[in-house]
Amino acid sequence: METVTYQREIPVTKTVDVLVIGGGPAGLGAAIGAAKTGAKTLLVERYGFLGGNATASLVGPFMTSFSADGKTQVIRGVFDELVRRMEAMGGAIHPSKVPAAVAKSAYMKHGHTGVTPFDPEAMKLVSAEMCLEYGVELLLHTIFIDPLLDGDAVAGAILHNKGGLQAVRAYTTIDCSADADVAARAGVPFAIGRSSDGLTQPMTMFFRVGNVNGAQVAEYFKEHPEEIEQRMAFSSCIKAAQAKGDFTIPRERLSLYESPQEGVWRVNASRILGTDGTNAADLTRAEIIGRRQVMEILAFLRAYVPGFTHCTLIDTAAQVGVRETRRIVGEYTLTAEDLIAGRDFPDTIAYAAYPMDIHSPTDGGGGVSNKGETADAYQIPFRCLVPRNIERLLVAGRCVSATHEALGAIRVMPPSFAMGEAAGTAAALAAAEGLRPRDVPVSWVQETLVKHGAYLGPSVRPTH
Ligand SMILES: Cc1cc2nc3c(=O)[nH]c(=O)nc-3n(C[C@H](O)[C@H](O)[C@H](O)COP(=O)(O)OP(=O)(O)OC[C@H]3O[C@@H](n4cnc5c(N)ncnc54)[C@H](O)[C@@H]3O)c2cc1C
Structure with a gap:
């Protein structure tokens, strides 16, 4: 293939503590989580509205935020505040009011207790208002092009919008692009699809x-x-x-x-x-x-x-729904066995309970099974958000470090919010203390998350 070399001097338009790429569920959790933790935060999104799949791809409802027995809401924090704000304007129904096997849960049983029906227009407005109220700076209509690299660290990003190419410097960058665009271009190893043949889940036009x-x-x-x-x-x-x-x-x-x-x-x-x-x-x-x-x-x-x-x-939908692309290789790769066993991790930053939902890449089958093989609630460790090889970068949402099977469960929107909020909190703490994100004591992240309203199981309580 013919190639060209392209070189230009471009302006550095901003310097921030935390730069979040992608304004879907993970990016919203990350940006609001970082701002709540005190970081100067910039959220960059390629479309003219926030929400990611929840708006651009008309995906919904938010899948369950409750434990499989329907007794405990395990995803709270930014997610719950957003839902309650949408509900207040008539744009959502709180998951505590939505049982399984009714019209709003698509007459599905397993994994469908406590879904959240919502209006994508309410989502567009409320997500932007929430970001602004918490002090997140928004830059819409702007696409991530390349990471700014400083040795083995990501030091910001090259962006493009109608104003042309520009650079933003950041202490910590969080990749919430769903496709691991930042991580892949920074050289983080990644996997795609099933281990047997690399095939991914099919796309759907909602x-x-x-x-x-x-x-x-x-x-x-x-x-x-x-x-x-x-x-x-x-x-x-x-x-x-x-x-x-x-x-x-x-x-x-x-x-x-x-x-x-x-x-x-x-x-x-x-x-x-x-x-x-x-x-x-x-x-x-x-x-x-x-x-x-x-x-x-x-x-x-x-x-x-x-x-x-x-x-x-x-x-x-404005954009076809993409269920699966790159999954980074992080410090830990979450597996189906972890979800089935409900494995305890010392660095848990989120609980979730949606079952493994794998639509067949080759035919009309697959999807949520009725077998209920995952634990009543399972845990997601911080190390899944920490990429191998590269510093000052965290990843949240659909492209975290998990097997194809485990991703089939944690890819849905409520866990993406929760993973994002954890990444944003850790990124802000790293920037405040001058630490690499991987070196931030996880107990700080956990305590801050719980103080901000997240659920981390019965044993983690805020201490300050
Ligand atoms: C067909 C389908 C059905 C689904 N059904 C459900 C369901 O019913 N309930 C549920 O909870 N989940 C469902 N999911 C899963 C869920 O929608 C996603 O996995 C979830 O949205 C992931 O969140 P995210 O923030 O990681 O990614 P996304 O929601 O994809 O958000 C990524 C954001 O990053 C932006 N972005 C990407 N690249 C760049 C770039 N280079 N520069 C700037 N911005 C960029 C995008 O525009 C987007 O706003 C479904 C998914 C699909 C595709």
Whole structure:
């Protein structure tokens, strides 16, 4: 391949304690967590709004923030404050009010007690207001290009926006890009996909429909309780449509979620196989396939699914939903066995309970199983956020150090908020004390998190 060398002098526009790249759930947790801990914090986001998948990809509801037995809310902190603020403006329903196996939990049982239905427009507004109130500086419409390297440390980033190329210096940088863009370009080792063949979970184009008759949907599930028990919602509708050649999407069941607004449902039903979310040509193809699938699913819903006969298309996501790309290699790699055993870690910075949810990379199967193999609540250690080889960089959200299987559980939005908040807290403490993030005593991080409202199990209590 032909190459060119490109060199330019660019202005250093800012110097901050903590630079967060990516304004999704992890980035929001990180930026607000860092600002609450006293750091001068800049949050950089490529789109004109915050929220990541929760807004740009119309993904929702927030999966469970409760223990599997539904008794303890294990993800609190920034996540819970954001949900309560959205609820106050009618844009969300607190997870404590949402049981499993109802319309708002897509008639799913396992892992679906305590999901949070929310309105993506409320999310856009409330997430920005919360950042500003806590003192986070926002820089939207700005894309991360490259890390500024200082020996083996990340010392900030090269950014690009309508003002051109620019540099920001930072004591600690947090990669919340979901794709580990910062870490990968800084030379942190990473893995992609299943260990057997490198294939990743499929992409999905979310969309929303209005004018749905929820009573008719409820009636359908009274007649088909086995579809709830067998985790196969709407499978008889799919089979009927397949028999007539009216459903060609590789998907054997549907996740249709009633939203907080009357008659408005989110549709998680498309499935785009064989695409790599770090490859722009694949992403381009996925956007086109995804929107074609939306039209097929819309026709199918109207013709075959009770309650959806008169549904109207509200919107498709601005960006196709990408479930999985790079996972960094960190100081610890979380495994399925850790989640199943509910392993205790001395450096726990978050609890979560969502089960392993792995959509098949090759066909219509997979997703949350009904077996309940993960612990009632499991722990995520700080070392999963600390990359190997590179200093002054932390990683949070979908690209942390975990196996493909463990990531299938912790990738969802509530744990991403919690991991982000922990990374932001550690990054701020590192900047305040002049330490490498890996050298910040974890007890400081844990105590600060708990003081700020996070849950770290029954044994960690704030001491100051
Ligand atoms: C189809 C699908 C269905 C899902 N269903 C659910 C569900 O029902 N409930 C649930 O809780 N979770 C669900 N998830 C998982 C969840 O949405 C993600 O794993 C979660 O959003 C990860 O959070 P994050 O902050 O790491 O990444 P993201 O939400 O992807 O946020 C990353 C942010 O970084 C920005 N960014 C990326 N690169 C750059 C760059 N170079 N420069 C500047 N900004 C950048 C992006 O624009 C984005 O705002 C689903 C995911 C998918 C794809």
